[in-house]
Amino acid sequence: MSIAALAEIGSPLIASSTDHSRRNGAETIVPAPNRFEKEQMELNLRNAKMGAWFVMVLVPLCSFLDWMAYPTDYWQFLVLRLACAASCVPLLLALNGSLGRRYCRAYPIILPLLPALMICFMIYLSGDPGSGYYAGLLLCIVATAFVFHWTFREIGITLGLVVAAYFAATLPNLFTTDDPRALGIFVNNTGFLLLHCVVLYVGSRQHHAIRVREFANRCKVEDQREELAARNEELTATLKRLRETEAQLDQSEKLASIGRLSAGIVHEINNPLNYVKSAIYLLKKKGKTLPPELAETFNSIAEDIGEGIDRVSAIVSDLRTFAHPENRGSRPVDLQEAARKALRLLAKEIGDRGVLLVDEMPAGVIAQGDENYIIQILLNLVQNSLDALAGRPSPTILLKACETANGVDLIVRDNGAGIPKENLSKIFDPFFTTKQVGQGMGLGLSICFRMIQNMGGEVKIDTMAGSHTQFTLSLKKPEHT
Secondary structure, three states, X not given: OOHHHHHHHHHHHHXXXXXXXXXXXXXXXXXXXXXXXXXXXXXXXXXXXXHHHHHHHHHHHOHHHHHHHOHHXXXXXXXXXXXXXXXXXXXXXXXXXXXXXXXXXXXXXXXXXXXXXXXXXXXXXXXXXXXXXXXXHHHHHHHHHHHOOOOHHHHHHHHHHHHHHHHHHXXXXXXXXXXXXXXXXXXXXXXXXXXXXXXXXXXXXXXXXXXXXXHHHHHHHHHHHHHHHHHHHHHHHHHHHHHHHHHHHHHHHHHHHHHHHHHHHHHHHHHHHHXXXXXXXXXXXXXXXXXXXXXXXXXXXXXXXXXXXXXXXXXXXXXXXXXXXXXXXXXXXXXXXXXXXXXXXXXXXXXXXXXXXXXXXXXXXXXXXXXXXXXXXXXXXXXXXXXXXXXXXXXXXXEEEXXXXXXXXXXXXXXXXXXXXXXXXXXXXXXXXOOOOOOOOOOHHHHHHHHHHHOOOEXXXXXXXXXXXXXXXXXXXXOOO
16 A cells, blocks of 8 residues: 555544654654555565465366356356466465565455456356356455455445456447346446446445554554553663662661760760770889789780770771761772772782682773772672681682773672572661671771761672672762863
8 A cells, every 4th residue: 555545544543543652852753654555565474375365266266156157158167267266376376485475465456366367267268148157256355355355446346347347348249148137237237347346436435544553543542551551661760760769768768867876985985995005004003013923814815905995996896987988078089999909908818718809900090989988899809708708619709800881880899609699688778797706896887888978989799698698889980170
């Protein structure tokens, strides 16, 4: 079907049946007539196969009618029927190739015309101007109307050729017959034939209009479905961002509350701690004047007390860092250099534990942040990886950095035991730890989280129990002046 033919019936519908879609504020228009033509072509090709088989099978089968109506011409008519059926074979074969697609519009004309011309030739050979075989012409055009979705041009051409062939077959017989009833029967048959043509033509126009409206409505529904899907995706993304923001707010609120509590604890502990340190110092000085047999025991006890005080001091220092993280200012940081400094401090422990460190930190990757913060974060994450790799086969830690569209990603990955799902939401909570008593307070990741926030970055976790854990620290690119 041509676009002009489509516009003939559905000009007001073409606009509504045009595919409209918006992507990032821009409107994209896909011409609906092209799509309509494509659908019609596929439908015609599919129906043409069915129509060809109908002609090939039904035309020879109806030869018994010739035996009943014109027994003297039976064999002659049988040859015509077989020739008609055989002529459909190349048409059927062409449907599977490019030739059939190129001339698909011709099939709704050719397929009814073949048996119609055969019937007209049989009418002419019979010498009967009032032959009842005109009914076969009606069958050809009515059956084709059901099989094909005719356009106006196609149905007009087909009906015109059928009527012309009928006149060419009957008029010579009408002028040579002596039967007085022949003219009346001819007029009667012609009237029925023309009335069928009128009904089929009008019905085809209505059917075509219905198809255009159905196509326009279908396009509209598809547009609405696509728009709804896009809005659902947008809503899903918005809800995801809201959940992430809510989780960050909850985490920040928890950290702020624990920070205020920690500040009070630090203040209350620091003063008596200083008194105890001074007392330990004086005790150690007095111990030098004791007799040797008492000095050894005294000094041992004093050393134990000193170690305990040092441990309490370390805990208070961590609490102070958590409650009042020092803001040293943001500046460009060479991540390779920062990683080198952090790994130098852990080199001995990494070697002692037999862990393979894969350093893929490229040179020249610069991020905006605080070098001391980044070193402390790397120390904490690598130390946690070392603890998670205890007893694991082929323990490996991967350290890498890469630039992204929005900044720089610093990645620490290990093939340790992973983090259970029930602990994922709590690993940044202050004082949460899965280590045994005395091996950690659970402040390390909380402090790291505060430092990452102060640098304007984000941290993401990718983990699977029994497989791996990966921390991705997303930092900003350096600020250009």
